[in-house]
Amino acid sequence: MKIRQAVKEDAREAARLLYDALHDIAHQLTGQESEEDAITVLEQYFQQEEGRLSYRQALTSEVEGNLAGLIVTYGGDEAKELDRPIIERLRNLKNDPSITLDKEADEDEFYIDTLSVSPSYNGQGIGSALIRAAEQRAKERGYDKIALAVVTDNKRAYSLYLRTGYEVDKDIIINRHVYFHMIKHL
Numbered sequence: 001m002k003i004r005q006a007v008k009e010d011a012r013e014a015a016r017l018l019y020d021a022l023h024d025i026a027h028q029l030t031g032q033e034s035e036e037d038a039i040t041v042l043e044q045y046f047q048q049e050e051g052r053l054s055y056r057q058a059l060t061s062e063v064e065g066n067l068a069g070l071i072v073t074y075g076g077d078e079a080k081e082l083d084r085p086i087i088e089r090l091r092n093l094k095n096d097p098s099i100t101l102d103k104e105a106d107e108d109e110f111y112i113d114t115l116s117v118s119p120s121y122n123g124q125g126i127g128s129a130l131i132r133a134a135e136q137r138a139k140e141r142g143y144d145k146i147a148l149a150v151v152t153d154n155k156r157a158y159s160l161y162l163r164t165g166y167e168v169d170k171d172i173i174i175n176r177h178v179y180f181h182m183i184k185h186l
Helices: 008-022 024-030 035-047 076-094 126-140 155-163
Strands: 002-005 058-063 066-075 110-117 145-151 167-174 177-185
Touching: 002 126, 008 024, 008 035, 008 058, 008 066, 008 110, 024 035, 058 126, 066 076, 066 126, 076 110, 110 126, 126 145, 126 155, 145 155, 145 167
Parallel strands: 110 145
Antiparallel strands: 002 058, 058 066, 066 110, 145 177, 167 177
């Protein structure tokens, strides 16, 4: 297994991984109803130079040349700027200047926006390896805290985060669902 910075050419496989992790949030972020259309827009977001879901915010895990997993991270203090291209697209698409996105990350933390492992590679430590790589990236960028959000009924992910040292510090609402906001001091 090799962890590396994502590249634009990962977009097709990355979009599938993003969709699998984001579910209803993928539809919120893309403004699309169908899974196929949402994945197409996620692919476009991934190929962009800026934005929360840009390849520049992602690390990937490769196994024998295949994209096995993906983690998207950014500084909480960058969230507003990273959300701008998505919000602008949605406001234009829906002709609604009042559209906003829910606040997920606090300004003083490095944030794991999305973690996704292809079902073919579950149970091989890929998720844990990507989390460790994100924690290293956070330290390199000078953050002393890393955070993530997990929907309250995702027991598998919740237990992974507990095992890797994260603890719940509050509940947050994302797209009308309750999530545990979990933090780890680095």
